[in-house]
Amino acid sequence: MTSAMPVTFFGWVYFLLQQYGVLFVKGALVTLLLAVGGTIIGCVIGLFVGILQTIPINPKDGLVKRGFYRCIRAILAAYVELFRGTPMIVQAMVVYYGSMQVYNIDMSPLLAGFIVVSVNTGAYMAETVRGGIISIDVGQKEAAKAIGMNHFQIMSCVILPQALRNIMPQIGNNLIINIKDTSVLNVISVTELYFLSKSAAGAYYRYFEVFFITCAIYFIMTFAVSRFLLWIEKRMDGPDNYSLVAHDLLADPCGPFTPKKGEK
Amino acid sequence: MDNKVFAIEPQQILKIKNLVKYFGKREILKDISFDVFQGDVICIIGASGSGKSTMLRCINMLEIPTSGEIIHDERNVVEEQDKLTLYRTKVGMVFQQFNLFNNMSVLENCMVGLVKVLQQDKAKAKQTALHFLDKVGMAQYINAKPHQLSGGQKQRVAIARALAIQPQVLLMDEPTSALDTQMVGEVLAVMRELAKEGLTMLIVTHEIAFAREVASRIIYVEDGVIVEDDTPDVIFNHPKDARTKAFLSRVTTGLA
Numbered sequence: 001m002t003s004a005m006p007v008t009f010f011g012w013v014y015f016l017l018q019q020y021g022v023l024f025v026k027g028a029l030v031t032l033l034l035a036v037g038g039t040i041i042g043c044v045i046g047l048f049v050g051i052l053q054t055i056p057i058n059p060k061d062g063l064v065k066r067g068f069y070r071c072i073r074a075i076l077a078a079y080v081e082l083f084r085g086t087p088m089i090v091q092a093m094v095v096y097y098g099s100m101q102v103y104n105i106d107m108s109p110l111l112a113g114f115i116v117v118s119v120n121t122g123a124y125m126a127e128t129v130r131g132g133i134i135s136i137d138v139g140q141k142e143a144a145k146a147i148g149m150n151h152f153q154i155m156s157c158v159i160l161p162q163a164l165r166n167i168m169p170q171i172g173n174n175l176i177i178n179i180k181d182t183s184v185l186n187v188i189s190v191t192e193l194y195f196l197s198k199s200a201a202g203a204y205y206r207y208f209e210v211f212f213i214t215c216a217i218y219f220i221m222t223f224a225v226s227r228f229l230l231w232i233e234k235r236m237d238g239p240d241n242y243s244l245v246a247h248d249l250l251a252d253p254c255g256p257f258t259p260k261k262g263e264k
Numbered sequence: 265m266d267n268k269v270f271a272i273e274p275q276q277i278l279k280i281k282n283l284v285k286y287f288g289k290r291e292i293l294k295d296i297s298f299d300v301f302q303g304d305v306i307c308i309i310g311a312s313g314s315g316k317s318t319m320l321r322c323i324n325m326l327e328i329p330t331s332g333e334i335i336h337d338e339r340n341v342v343e344e345q346d347k348l349t350l351y352r353t354k355v356g357m358v359f360q361q362f363n364l365f366n367n368m369s370v371l372e373n374c375m376v377g378l379v380k381v382l383q384q385d386k387a388k389a390k391q392t393a394l395h396f397l398d399k400v401g402m403a404q405y406i407n408a409k410p411h412q413l414s415g416g417q418k419q420r421v422a423i424a425r426a427l428a429i430q431p432q433v434l435l436m437d438e439p440t441s442a443l444d445t446q447m448v449g450e451v452l453a454v455m456r457e458l459a460k461e462g463l464t465m466l467i468v469t470h471e472i473a474f475a476r477e478v479a480s481r482i483i484y485v486e487d488g489v490i491v492e493d494d495t496p497d498v499i500f501n502h503p504k505d506a507r508t509k510a511f512l513s514r515v516t517t518g519l520a
Contacts, residue, residue: 058328058345142326143363143422147377147429148353157376161367242369242408 012209020200020210027193028217030110034185034192035178038117042178043171045118046125049076051155053126054133076126083123089184092116096188113185113192121174128170132163165236172229176222193217274301277432277464278323278355283332285315285322285488292318294488296332300433300466305459307475307496308468310485311511316468317360319485320435323466324357353381356431360438362418364410370397370421371406377429389428396424400454416447420454433464440471472515476500484508 006015017024053076057069083091096112099105136159144154183194193214201210276299283296292315300306308316321327323334325341325348334341341351365373374393378384384392397403400420410418419439426434439455440448452474459465459478469475475482475496482499484492484507492499492508503509 137363139359139361139363140365143357143359143365143425145326146324146352146355146357146359147425148349148351148381149377150349153380157380158365158367165367238409242405242412244404245406 009209012204012206013213016200016204016206016209016213020196023196023200024193024213024217027191027196028221030191031179031182031193031218032221034110034113034117034182034190035175038114038121038182039171039175039178041114041118042121042125042174045122046127046129047160049080049122049126050129050133051160052076053130054155055151080123080126083120084127087184088116088120088181089187091120092185092188109185109188109190112188113182113190116185117178117182121178124174125171128167128174129163132167132170133159135166136162165233168229168233168236172226175225175229179221179225180218274303276301277304277336279333279335280323281333281335283319283322283334284330285318285327286330292488293322293329296488296490298483298490298493300464302432302464303462304481305463305465305479306467306481306483307479308466308483308485309470309472309475309511309515314485315488316485317437318488320357320437320466320468324352324355324435326357349381353377353429354432356426356429356434358419358422358426358434358436358439360441362410362415362422362442364418364422364425366410368409369406370402370408370410370413373410373421374425374428377425382429392430393424393428396427397421399427399457400424401450414447415443416450419443419447419451423451423454423458427458427463433466434458436465436467436469438468438470440469470515472512484511486511 006012052072055069057066061069092113095116096107096109099107099112133155140158140162141154144158149157182190182192185192186195186198189195197210197214201207278300280299281297283293284291285293296319308319310316318327322329325334325345328345329342332342336351336354339347339351341348365376368376371390371393374397375386375389378389378392379386394403394406397406400423402417402420402424405413405417405421410421413421419442423434423439436455440451443451448471452471455465455467455474456478467475467479479496482492482494482496483490484499484503484505486507491505492503494504498504499508500512503512
C-alpha cells in the first residue's frame with residue numbers, strides 16, 4: 001500500500017479498485033444474483049399468471065367452475081395492478097419491515113429483496129406473457145384443439161414455445177431493468193453493488209471516483225447480458241436450412257406424390 | 265326384420281340433429297340435420313357466408329352450437345363436453361390456413377398428437393407419422409419447419425397431421441382456397457387418393473369439378489339451411505330445388 005494518497009482522478013480510481021475491488025465484485029455478484037434469480041422466478045410467476053388468465057371460460061360450464069375461474073382472474077388482475085402500480089423501493093420497505101412487524105418473520109434483507117424483485121417482475125411478465133400468448137395466431141390453437149389437445153397441452157407444446165420466443169426481447173428488457181433497479185434495495189440494506197459503493201465512497205469521501213467505477217460495472221453487466229440474450233434469441237430461431245431425407249424412407253416410390261424435379 | 269339389411273348397412277359415424285348456431289343475434293345455422301356414414305365423401309358447397317365453414321367448425325366443436333345435437337358413438341357431444349378431447353381425436357380437421365405448428369418440424373407436427381394426446385411411445389408415433397407423411401408425399405421434408413414450405417406442401421403436412429391420429433372422419437374446411445392453382449392440384453390429388461381408399465370425409469369446397477368427381481354425396485347450403493343433400497348426379501344433373509339450380513348455374517358460368 002502506498003502511504004501517500006493519490007492526487008489524480010485515475011489515481012483514485014486505481015487506489016479504490018485496489019482497496020475495494022473485492023467489495024465491488026461481491027456487490028456485483030449480489031446484484032446479478034438478485035437480477036437474474038428475480039427475473040427467472042418472475043418469468044415463472046408471469047407464465048403461470050399469463051396461462052391462468054387465458055384459460056377460456058366456456059359459457060356451458062357449471063356456475064361453480066365459471067365462478068372459480070372468474071375469482072382466480074380477479075385475484076391475478078389485482079396482483080398485477082398492485083405490483084405494477086407501486087414503486088419497488090416502497091414494496092421493499094413494506095415487505096421487509098411489514099413481515100417483521102406483522103408476522104414476526106425475521107428474514108434476511110437479501111431474501112426480502114429477492115422476493116420483492118421476483119414478485120415485481122412477475123407482475124410485469126404476466127402482462128408480457130399474456131401479450132405473447134394472444135400474439136400467436138388463433139389458428140394454431142384451433143389446430144391443436146382439433147387433434148384433441150387440452151388447454152395445458154396446447155399451451156406447453158404449441159403456444160408458449162412460440163410466445164416465449166416472441167417475448168424474449170421483453171424478458172431481456174426486464175433483466176436489464178432489474179440489474180439496475182435492484183439498487184433501490186439498498187433501503188433495506190441488501191449488500192448489492194450500490195449499497196457497497198455507498199459505503200466505499202463514504203470511507204474516503206470519494207463519491208465521484210467510486211460511482212464512476214460503479215457505473216462502469218453496471219454497464220458491463222447490462223451490456224454483457226444484452227449480448228448474451230441476443231445470442232440466445234439467435235439460437236432459438238434455429239438454422240435457416242434443412243436437409244431432405246432420402247426418399248426411400250418407406251420404400252414406396254409410387255405414392256400419390258413423387259416430388260417433381262427441381263422441387264426442393 | 266331381415267338381418268341381411270343390417271349387415272350391409274354402413275356404420276353411422278355422426279348424426280347431426282337440428283343444429284343451430286347464433287353469433288350474437290345473427291342466426292348463422294338454422295336447423296341443420298344430416299348423417300355421416302362410414303365411407304361417405306360429402307362435399308358441402310354453397311356461396312360464401314352461407315354457413316358451410318361454421319357448420320364444419322360446429323361439428324368439431326371449435327364453435328359451440330347454440331342448440332342441437334351431434335351424436336357420436338351414441339353420445340351427444342354437445343352435452344358431454346368433458347369428453348371433448350377424446351371426441352376430437354375421432355374427428356380430424358384440416359384448415360384453410362393450414363395452421364401448422366410453427367415451432368415444430370414437419371415430423372413433430374404429425375407426431376405431437378400421437379405422443380401427447382394418444383400417449384403413444386415416440387418410436388411408434390414416428391412410424392405412424394412417417395407413414396402418413398409418405399402418403400401425402402412429404403416424407404422427404406420431415407426436418408423442415410413450416411415456414412420453409414410452400415402452401416401446397418404445408419396443406420399436405422396438415423392433412424398428414426390430421427390423418428396421423430387416425431380419425432373416423434376427416435373434416436376439411438376449404439383446404440385449397442388459400443392456394444394458387446398449381447398447388448391446388450397437388451392437394452386435390454392427395455384428397456382424391458384418400459377418397460379412393462375409403463376415408464370418410466366432409467369437405468367444404470369451392471372446387472365444383474372436384475366435388476362432382478369425388479363426392480358420394482353433395483350438400484348444398486344456403487343461408488344456414490341445407491337446401492339439398494343428394495348424390496352428385498342428382499345435384500348436378502337434376503337438382504330439385506330452384507336455389508341449387510341458380511347457384512350451380514352461377515358457379516359454372518363463373519368457371520367457364
